[in-house]
Amino acid sequence: MTLQSDLPANSSSEDIAGALRRSILAHRVSPGSRLVEDEVADIFGVGRSIVRMALQSLAHEGLVTMIRNRGAFVADPGVREAREVFETRALLEPRTARSAAERATAPAVSRLRQHIEAEHRALQTGDLGQAVYLSGLYHVAIAEMADQTIISEIISTLVSRSSLVVALYWSRPRALCESHAHHALTDAIATGDGARAEDLMKGHLLDLLANLDLRERQPVGGSLRAVLSRSS
């Protein structure tokens, strides 16, 4: 677990939750990893209570699993949860994209295009984790355009969880992902075509779900042992 932190020694629990979140979403720590309170506290130079709060926050978001007397682990969603995350997004995001299109402003649209560009750059430098993370931010930005605070927050956590799901179940390692989908969607929003935006978003999410390899996989530790015994 290498959680490089460039944070000032005196950070609040939200700062630490944010730093941990970025590390998890960019796949710098793998699902299932243990997050020891003392260790994290040392890394960020704070006491354990602060780390505890940050971990509890992330647990509420579904990015971390806490087990009493055992500690905190980076969430490790199963196939069922993976499916449910995308099904829920498919319920919320299409209509939200429509709202966003209906109240699109020029600066907001250009912010969307900047997101896409940043995502592209990350893909070209080969930083897949960062690309997935930025692709998530694009969806959150759309939700915020729709000016719906509650839905934005829900989508934000769902997008986070999606990032974990993609890390675990994405079936086409080097696919060009979905830049085309994002481009088309942005165009629809820019022209204020709500119906089209809704359709595109729905298709996009179904597409993502279809590209997951949702066969039951072995628990991480088990598969490692299996690999070793085969290679011997």
Added chain:
Amino acid sequence: MTLQSDLPANSSSEDIAGALRRSILAHRVSPGSRLVEDEVADIFGVGRSIVRMALQSLAHEGLVTMIRNRGAFVADPGVREAREVFETRALLEPRTARSAAERATAPAVSRLRQHIEAEHRALQTGDLGQAVYLSGLYHVAIAEMADQTIISEIISTLVSRSSLVVALYWSRPRALCESHAHHALTDAIATGDGARAEDLMKGHLLDLLANLDLRERQPVGGSLRAVLSRSS
């Protein structure tokens, strides 16, 4: 703030979060009230750390607002949040009701009817807060029938927040609420009529939203002062 607690002295933070939640949802503490950590800790006979965790939990659910260095308050949703809560529910619950209808089992349906009955009893004994609370549980029960964990959790928090909204904005104090709607919806689910369940749920939620008096109201303290100055 009278938080009667019949809890054993040794309770976990979840127990306390639950007790607080019930108190808030049944309107035994009014929105905006302060929740002092020491006070709550004394009432439940635990240390402050446990209360802190419980409060943080409720803050994540949107039932409590925490302000740094100032403390925790029972949430006091504004008109905008009130509208958004119901709009989000309208996005999630109709489809979920359809799923519930499509996989309805006899015991699950009878549990729904029990919920309705309990709600009726509360209404007849005049316990309006309890009735609203139970009416919320009915909606959560439907979400659970649909066998969607994530959506169930989201709906559960939205239903909680709805309870606060109803406490603040319900326009017809003695209306017979919505028992008819719940009955019809249950019938649709019992007969496995998914399309009808979806329609009924959508209508039901729009109905609820329409019966809120969403004019901007004065902050609680301010209106009190206004009343006093008028009566003088």
Added chain:
DNA sequence: TGGCATCAGATTGCTGACAATCTTGACCGG
């Protein structure tokens, strides 16, 4: 060899105390 009790080490759960911060009310000058 395989299964089970036991124990040391590591880690979390919780409490009490102290520091930092905010609120309230009194005081004071204009």
Added chain:
DNA sequence: CCGGTCAAGATTGTCAGCAATCTGATGCCA
């Protein structure tokens, strides 16, 4: 009478330490 300043009290934020619990390794016995 009004606004601003200051100090006391109340409340939250954080830390360090200890008790409770879990993990995994060791040794024992069938």
